[in-house]
Amino acid sequence: xxxxxxxxxxxxxxxxxxxxxxxxxxxxxxxxxxxxxxxxxxxxxxxxxxxxxxxxxxxxxxxxxxxxxxxxxxxxxxxxxxxxxxxxxxxxxxxxxxxxxxxxxxxxxxxxxxxxxxxxx
Amino acid sequence: xxxxxxxxxxxxxxxxxxxxxxxxxxxxxxxxxxxxxxxxxxxxxxxxxxxxxxxxxxxxxxxxxxxxxxxxxxxxxxxxxxxxxx
Numbered sequence: 727x728x729x730x731x732x733x734x735x736x737x738x739x740x741x742x743x744x745x746x747x748x749x750x751x752x753x754x755x756x757x758x759x760x761x762x763x764x765x766x767x768x769x770x771x772x773x774x775x776x777x778x779x780x781x782x783x784x785x786x787x788x789x790x791x792x793x794x795x796x797x798x799x800x801x802x803x804x805x806x807x808x809x810x811x812x813x814x815x816x817x818x819x820x821x822x823x824x825x826x827x828x829x830x831x832x833x834x835x836x837x838x839x840x841x842x843x844x845x846x847x
Numbered sequence: 848x849x850x851x852x853x854x855x856x857x858x859x860x861x862x863x864x865x866x867x868x869x870x871x872x873x874x875x876x877x878x879x880x881x882x883x884x885x886x887x888x889x890x891x892x893x894x895x896x897x898x899x900x901x902x903x904x905x906x907x908x909x910x911x912x913x914x915x916x917x918x919x920x921x922x923x924x925x926x927x928x929x930x931x932x933x
Contacts, residue, residue, distance in 0.1 A: 727848065735851035738896055742858040745892055748885060749862030752869045758877045761869065765885040769892070776855075776892050780899040783848075789904030796891065796907075796914055803918035807884060810925035815877035818928055 734782040741775030744768045757823040758815045766808040773800050852900040856893070863889050880924045887917035 751764025777793045784790060816822075816831055863886065870882040894910040 731848055734899055735848055738855050738899055739851055739858075742855040742862075742892065742896070745889060746858045746862045749865035749889075752882060752885060753865045758875060758881065761878060762881050765881045765888075769885060769888045773888060773892050773895070776895045776899075780895045783899040783902055784904050784907075785902070786904060789898070789907055792904065792907040792911055793895065793898075796895075796911055799911070799914050799918075800888075800891075803914070807918055807921040807925070808881075810922055811877055811880055811884075811928075814925040814928040815875065818875075818877070818931075820875050820877055 730782045734779040737775045737779030741772040744772030758820050762808050766804050770804045852896050855896045884921045
């Protein structure tokens, strides 16, 4: 095993561990917003680490390009998707855990946030 | 590398099991959407681990397509929840 193999194995193992952290958070956290937090942030970083580890192992330029594309796509789409889901879940009156510290939407829209955006038809 | 990828697949499998628990028992539709999104992320990570294990990029196109379809599905169902309210 060469140095890049060891480095790739370390990157892949740490990335998969971060993915596992996201899965544990999916089971243990109390409401949709906490689960969304757990499902978005650690697995995104984990996917980036796994893709970096795979970049060290593949040798064709087209494969490296595709892995870089996946990293960029994940960084662009994961926050947008989580934001959309969170907005929709809050607007449909989903359960907010009672020990939530900050709920700024409830302060701005006290009627349980009939949360459709203003530009919605 | 084989041992490391085996351990990586085991970690991903435990994560997939946790996600499937939430996918079956999630009280609301938004929970299931989030669980499906995480499930597709695990699929992409598994394809990357497989590419690193074998050293070939045969499944990398699948990986890219699954990432795009996962985002589009999440966005669509989020719009649907927002319209319908549930």
